Amino acid sequence: MSMIDNDWLPAIQGEFRKPYYRELYTFVREEYSRTVVYPPAEDIFNAFHLTPLKDVKVVILGQDPYHNDGQAHGLCFSVKPDVEVPPSLVNIYKELQDDLGCRIPNNGYLVKWAKQGVLMLNTVLTVRAHQANSHRGIGWEQFTDAVIRAVDAQDRPIVFLLWGRPAQMKKSMLHNPKHLILEAPHPSPLSAYRGFFGCKHFSQTNAFLEKNGLAPIDWQIEDV
Numbered sequence: 001m002s003m004i005d006n007d008w009l010p011a012i013q014g015e016f017r018k019p020y021y022r023e024l025y026t027f028v029r030e031e032y033s034r035t036v037v038y039p040p041a042e043d044i045f046n047a048f049h050l051t052p053l054k055d056v057k058v059v060i061l062g063q064d065p066y067h068n069d070g071q072a073h074g075l076c077f078s079v080k081p082d083v084e085v086p087p088s089l090v091n092i093y094k095e096l097q098d099d100l101g102c103r104i105p106n107n108g109y110l111v112k113w114a115k116q117g118v119l120m121l122n123t124v125l126t127v128r129a130h131q132a133n134s135h136r137g138i139g140w141e142q143f144t145d146a147v148i149r150a151v152d153a154q155d156r157p158i159v160f161l162l163w164g165r166p167a168q169m170k171k172s173m174l175h176n177p178k179h180l181i182l183e184a185p186h187p188s189p190l191s192a193y194r195g196f197f198g199c200k201h202f203s204q205t206n207a208f209l210e211k212n213g214l215a216p217i218d219w220q221i222e223d224v
Contacts, residue, residue, distance in 0.1 A: 004049070006053075007052050024140065028138075037129065038066065045125075046073060047074055047121050050075070051114045051117060053150065057118065057159065057209060058117060058161065059121060059158065059161065061121055061148075061163070062076025062122040062167075064124050064136070069129070072127070075120040078110035078111070079109065081108075081109040085108040087188065087189045088187045091188070093221075095187070095197055095198075095199065095200075095202070096202055096219050099201075102219055105222060105224075107224045108221075112218070113219070113221075116217050117217070123140065123145075124144070125144070145170075145173065149173060155176075156212075157214070159182065160180070161182050161201055162182065162184075164188070168183050180204075180208045202219050
């Protein structure tokens with residue numbers, strides 16, 4: 001597990017010393033040694049490596065990493081460039097097209113967003129291959145709750161995009177009046193038609209950032 005070594009460390013290093021995290025670390029290390037687990041171990045903390053805490057402008061919360069071969073690489077909703085775009089991300093792209101006129105790209109590799117300050121955080125950071133939610137309840141939620149609290153404590157405007165009920169359950173942890181919280185149904189094909197389509201979260205995010213003197217996010221993903 002490629003450790004966190006940038007400015008996230010002072011904010012969350014207390015978690016690494018807690019009993020739950022030691023148990024989590026031992027369990028996850030054993031899982032990687034005896035079965036196929038996603039994302040690759042060196043990618044588990046990619047969201048933190050690519051988006052330092054000081055640069056966070058937007059938080060997108062996911063749930064579980066993708067559990068099929070070659071998809072997950074440590075950013076929620078994102079897949080590696082040579083992998084078919086998953087259905088939820090297809091719907092995110094449709095909303096981006098309707099909201100901001102973005103062209104729909106030929107890939108689902110969202111590193112460009114992460115490098116602009118979009119923290120793309122799954123609440124569970126690992127999963128067994130082909131077994132959705134197989135690492136739920138082993139300690140990752142406690143760790144990512146600490147991450148969410150660390151972001152909420154930042155004394156600057158940040159946008160939280162909470163899509164779907166599991167993400168919206170984290171709203172009670174957010175207390176900073178400087179932040180903007182936007183909620184919508186999950187972009188999954190099962191729920192996107194209930195209000196994700198038409199939510200205009202991307203234009204609202206950029207308007208909020210610009211109102212607070214921050215550069216907007218360039219949401220356009222390029223073709224590969």
